[in-house]
Structure formats: C-alpha cells, structure tokens
Amino acid sequence: MLLPSSRLSQGCPGTVPAPTQPPYARRTPRGAYVRIQPSVQEALMAGRPVVALESTIITHGMAYPQNLRCMAREVEEIVRTNGAVPATVGILRGRIHVGLTDEELEFLASSKNVVKVSRRDLPFVLSQGLSGGTTVSGTMIAAHKAGIPVFVTGGIGGVHRGGENTLDVSADLTELGRTPVAVVSAGVKSILDIGRTLEYLETQGVCVAAFGESREFPAFFSRQSGFQAPYHVQDEEEAAKLIASALGLGLSSGVLIAVPCPEERATSGQVIEEAIQQALSEARSKGITGKEVTPFMLQKINELTDGTSLDSNLALIQNNARVGSCIAVALSKLQK
Numbered sequence: 001m002l003l004p005s006s007r008l009s010q011g012c013p014g015t016v017p018a019p020t021q022p023p024y025a026r027r028t029p030r031g032a033y034v035r036i037q038p039s040v041q042e043a044l045m046a047g048r049p050v051v052a053l054e055s056t057i058i059t060h061g062m063a064y065p066q067n068l069r070c071m072a073r074e075v076e077e078i079v080r081t082n083g084a085v086p087a088t089v090g091i092l093r094g095r096i097h098v099g100l101t102d103e104e105l106e107f108l109a110s111s112k113n114v115v116k117v118s119r120r121d122l123p124f125v126l127s128q129g130l131s132g133g134t135t136v137s138g139t140m141i142a143a144h145k146a147g148i149p150v151f152v153t154g155g156i157g158g159v160h161r162g163g164e165n166t167l168d169v170s171a172d173l174t175e176l177g178r179t180p181v182a183v184v185s186a187g188v189k190s191i192l193d194i195g196r197t198l199e200y201l202e203t204q205g206v207c208v209a210a211f212g213e214s215r216e217f218p219a220f221f222s223r224q225s226g227f228q229a230p231y232h233v234q235d236e237e238e239a240a241k242l243i244a245s246a247l248g249l250g251l252s253s254g255v256l257i258a259v260p261c262p263e264e265r266a267t268s269g270q271v272i273e274e275a276i277q278q279a280l281s282e283a284r285s286k287g288i289t290g291k292e293v294t295p296f297m298l299q300k301i302n303e304l305t306d307g308t309s310l311d312s313n314l315a316l317i318q319n320n321a322r323v324g325s326c327i328a329v330a331l332s333k334l335q336k
C-alpha cells in the first residue's frame, strides 16, 4: 500500500523522528579528528588537483632513511612537478593529518613504534592519541573525508595465498568496495593470490582498469601476472573520464587504476617467485600472521633479491606518482 506523501514525511504516528546522527557523534566536531594542511585545503577550495599519498609504505614498507629520502619526499616532489598538490596522509598523536610537513614526515619515517592503521585500527589509535602510518584502506577514508578523489600508492593489499583457508584478505579490498576514491597502483604483489584478488574486487563492485598499452593486470615488481584486468584505459584522459563517471553516478565504491612498473626497472617474475617461496616458508615457520605478514614479506624479498625488488618498488611508486598526478590534473579539468 502506498502512504500519502504527507504521512511519509511525518513518519508513523507516535514515533519520534530519528536523529540524523547519534548523540555521541554530534558532540565532537569532525575537525577534532581530521586536520587538513592549509596548502591542501586552499587547493581543494580552488578546485586545483590534489593527490593523496599513503604512509604505511613509509612506516612499515621500507627502512629509514630510504623511506624518507628516496621515497616520501621524492614522490611529493614528482606530484608537484606534474601540476598537483601532494597530501600525504598519516596519524599524529591521535589526529588524522591530510598533508604533512617535512618534520612530520621525518617523524613518521624514523619512528619505530608507530601503528599500521587500516579502517579497523582507527578508533583505537585516535582515542589513545597514538601515531601511525595509514594503509590504502586508512588513507582512502581520510582522502574521501577531505574531498580528494585521486590517491597514489605502490601496491594495494589483496587476498593472501591460502586466503581461502586463512581468510587473510586485506581490508583494502572492502574499502575499495565502500569508499569512492580512485586508487592508482602497480596492481598487487605476487606474494598475494592475484586471481582471487581480482575475483574479490569484482564482488566488491570495484571498477579495475589497466593503464597504458596492455590489458594485463600488473604484478607490482613485474609487469606480467598472467591475469587480464577487466578494463583498460590508454591514457590519463581516459582514466579521468572513467573516474568522473563513477563519481558522477554517485557510486559509493572506488576505482582501481593499475599501472605497470617501468620496463627497465621491473624485476623478472621468476626471481620474485623464488624469493616469495622462501619468504613464505620463513613466515610460516616463524608464525607470522595478520598485519605483520605484508611488511615481513616485503623486507625478506628485498633481502633475498639483494635490493633488486626495492629498486623496482621505488621505480613503480615514482611512476605511479607521475601517472596519478596527470590523472588528477585531467580530472580537475573535466570537473571545471
């Protein structure tokens, strides 16, 4: 039965209209939890392109001081050179920062006891006044709250090998299903089960597109994974149009743009596979589980490949920063 519209807008007789937010959420202004750096805020207000960057890659993905000198600062510089404003996201003393000063970057890069922060970690870390590096999942949340549609990282988390038994599936995948931000990455590492990761992204409604000449979904350190991405965009204009369509339609899910590592700095899949097998068996014998798995594997693979994988890692992040900035510039032109 259809109710007259006057009844609908008043609610059922005798009921109290539900508050739009629960009372405990209303007491603290959101600004208490999220601080947007003034340069980032200005760019956003003026409609200029901004690129969000994550910080787990700094705090847990690479060792100090390369994480700062060869990665964090350099990547911000690449974003600037390509016409966008960088906004590295991190958590300092219980507050999410969107955009970090050089001292803040240095602090996160050199601290030993900062937390790796995904969606599930946020309430504890904020309430305890802790500091942390945000993963793809944590950074997407912050970028969305700040109104930044494009986010650049190295690789996203995925379904781990054996994930059909352990259920070790990165929160990055469910975040992509629920938060409308475009993530630019070099696909997923072959330490993961790439086929199942792509299946899970489909289930979550994430539009995945390979960037450039090839339809192949890249495997982080190497360009080939043996799996095709469902879609393919030739250049930044096509990528920006795809993102604009997702945002324009009001889809609440994200987009994944997969950019292969530059050919001359990629590591062969076979070299990586041998290192992975050894690292996986060490991880198992040491009983490493949960959020420690990814940082452990990255570090071990770097050791076992004598730094070759680290070189690919740096090259692909820098390349993603360039491509992601061009996409952000193209998107901001479409939105004018």
Ligand code: PSU
Pocket (backbone or CB within 6 Å): 054, 056, 057, 058, 060, 061, 062, 134, 135, 136, 137, 154, 155, 156, 157, 158, 169, 170, 171, 172, 290, 291, 292, 293, 294, 298, 313
């Ligand atoms: N890939 C890297 N370095 C990293 C990560 C991925 O080469 O540091 C980080 C990202 O922050 C990603 C997270 O969001 O690992 C995924 O962790 P997990 O597998 O525990 O969900």
Ligand code: MN
Pocket (backbone or CB within 6 Å): 168, 169, 170, 171, 290, 291, 293
């Ligand atoms: Mn996990």
